Amino acid sequence: MKTLRLLLGDQLTRSIASLTDLDPDHDVVLMVEVWEEATYVRHHKQKIAFLFSAMRHFAEALRAEGISVDYVRLDDAENAGSFGAELARAVARHAPDRVxxxxxxxxxxxxxxxxxxxxLGxxxxxxxxNRFLATKAEFAAWAGAKKQLRMEFFYREMRRKTGFLxxxxxxVGGQWNFDAENRKALPKSLRVPPRRRFEPDAITREVLALVARRFGNHFGDLEPFGWAVTRADALEALRVFVDEALPTFGDYQDAMKTGEPFLFHAVLSPYLNAGLLTAEEVCRAAEREWREGRAPLNAVEGFVRQIIGWREYVRxxxxxxxxxxxxxNALSATRPLPxxxxxxxxxMNCLAQCVSDTRRHAYAHHIQRLMVLGNFAxxxxxxxxxxxxxxxxxxxxAYEWVELPNVHGMILYADGGVLASxxxxxxxxxxxxxxxxxxxCAYDPKVKEGARACPFNYLYWNFLMENEGRLAGNPRMGMPLRTLSKMxxxxxxxxREDSARFLAGLRSSYA
Incomplete structure (x- = not known):
């Protein structure tokens, strides 16, 4: 039986389900770079370059195994521009018995x-x-008829299932969660380890030139480009993280610093979400550091929680x-994006810094995303x-399965509390x-009113006033709402006056 196996750009894992029973003598792996997927939103230039380069390298690795790979590049004159059209063309070329x-x-x-x-015929x-540790059916069974879904309880089930920590x-350590130990401010004298970046090879350089030509009007800086685009380099990035940054990650994972977009964070999520690394192997590497005495428990538990807890939960x-x-849209939010x-x-310097980091690196760590960029939104x-x-x-x-729940539920509370408490x-x-x-910053966080007041100060209380009725039954909002009631x-x-003045001054190109 001849099988055509379509591999998507975020499925770059040799053990993925669609490749497990591959027969090199008869089967063909189809990989396609298509315009529709690169432009359904105007992805950051570095994301497009990262994925196209990683795809091309993965295709070469399969060929080195003797596997037949039908690879369609974006600039192929016959490229039809969509998954469906390219799959149909490939079926016509290879006449497979199944896809x-x-x-x-x-x-x-x-x-x-x-x-x-x-x-298709x-x-x-x-x-x-099969790369996730919880299947969709397992999650649905866990959710069952629960009135509230909370990541912490799902995370405990995942710890029991996997045996991690x-x-x-x-x-280990007598408690499930060490988050309370992971909120320290960054000392000025603390050295931040340089993050391993990877010099583009000939394949990546060719991709960078393609992206510059075809996606020059997309958001973000294309270079300097330093992402790993092979499994070997992704494993090296993992090694550098656990050796140099993991021991301090726990204490300072909530910290932010000008000019330091990575700090002690793993910066492995692009590789995990594209398939160059797996959740199991990164958690195993982190756990090993604790068991062998090279990293503290609060750091390792915090990292493992992000992978087998939060990542699996949002999926x-x-x-x-x-x-x-x-x-x-539980809070009826409608203001256009500034x-x-x-x-x-x-x-607002915090927002300027986070947007600047994102423009340069296609990356911001989770506190920048949640408590600066997301908090303002x-x-x-x-x-x-x-x-x-x-x-x-x-x-x-960013892929919708991970981006949408994090933003819709965690950041914006637009689901009314389905995801976050x-x-x-x-x-x-x-x-x-x-x-x-x-x-x-031009604003002072210690000033509460007037032109010099930090906008986060009055917008926070304005948000509570506008949503007081919607949030009144939430027990975790009891304290701030009681403070509001005494104002x-x-x-x-x-x-209200400061908020109205500030919000009226925001400029948006959205209709």
Whole structure:
């Protein structure tokens, strides 16, 4: 039997389900660079370059095994521009008895795959993605009829299932979660290790030239480009992280510093989400560092929680709740996305720094994404669909299965509490405590009213006033809402006036 095996650009894992029973003597692996996928949103230039280069390198690795690879480049004159059209052309070329694919990470692509079953001659087999530690069915069974889904309890089940950081059925260290130990401000004298970046080879240089020609009007800087694009280099990036950054990651994972976009973070998410690394192997590498005494438990547990807890949780929730999930807007937020999310041109230094980091690297760490970029979007009442599109565009690790729940549920609370237990809103004091951004800002986080006040301060309380009725039943919002209830009418009026003035001054190119 001759099988055509379509491999998507974020499925660059040799052990992926669609390749497990591959017969090199008869089967063909199809890989395609298509315009439709590169432009359904205007992805950051580095994300496109990373994926195309990683795909080309992966194809070469398969060929080195003696596997037949049909690879269609973006600039191939015959490229039809979409998955479906290219698959149809490949079926005509190879006349396979069947087509095998691994389920995609996005709902819209799954709908395409289901349509192929009707449109193509040979049968199309869609296999479960075996790279995740929890199947969609397992997550749905865990969710069951629960009134509330909380990551912490799912995470504990994943610890029990995988055995990571477990001893005799109990969590090592006597507790499941060490997050309370992971919120230290960054000392000025602490050395930040340089992050391993990779010099582009000839294949990557060819891709960079292609992206410069074809996607020059997309967001972000194309160079300097330093992403790993092979499995070997991704493994090297993992090694450098666990050796040099993991021991300090736990203490300072919530910290932010001007000119240090990576700090002690792993910066492995692009490789995980594209398939160059697997969740199991990165967690195993981190756990080994603790068991052999080279990294503290709070660091390793915090890292493992992000992978087998949060990453698996948002993926499960995405497939459980889609497609209706994306259309919810629990806080009725409608304000257009401000232009400074694209340009970085704002007097709020924290936002300017985070947008600048994102433009240069197609990356910002999770606190920058949640508590600066996301916090502003939440308390300013920005449109969920526009914010979600921005997050999908600008980050090298962004795919809808991971981006949408994080932004829609965690950042914007647009799902009304399905994913997160409360809105993650904060005033300027949090950013001042966890970063050095405020020292160089035109606004003062210690000033609460007037032209010099940090906009996060009055927008935070304005957000609570606008959503007081919606949030009144949330027990985790009890304390700030009680404080709000004691505010004088004059103080409330000042907050509304400052907020209205500031928000009216935002410029947006959105219609």
């Amino acid at each position: 095998v694919v691994t389920e995609p990470g996005e709902w819209r692509v799954l709908q395409m795959m289901r349509d192929w079953r009707e449109e 040979p049968p199309v087999e869609i296999r479960d993605d 477990m001893e005799g059925g109990e969590p 499960g929730l995405y497939w459980l709740k889609m497609p209706a999930y994306a259309d919810t 232009d400074f999310y694209w340009t970085g041109e704002t007097e 939440l308390i300013a009442g920005l449109s969920p669909s526009q914010v979600e599109e921005w997050y999908l565009v600008v980050f090298a690790d 409360k809105p993650y809103a904060a005033s300027g004091a949090y950013i001042d405590r966890m970063s050095d951004y405020c020292a160089a 004088s009418d004059a103080r409330r009026a000042a907050i």
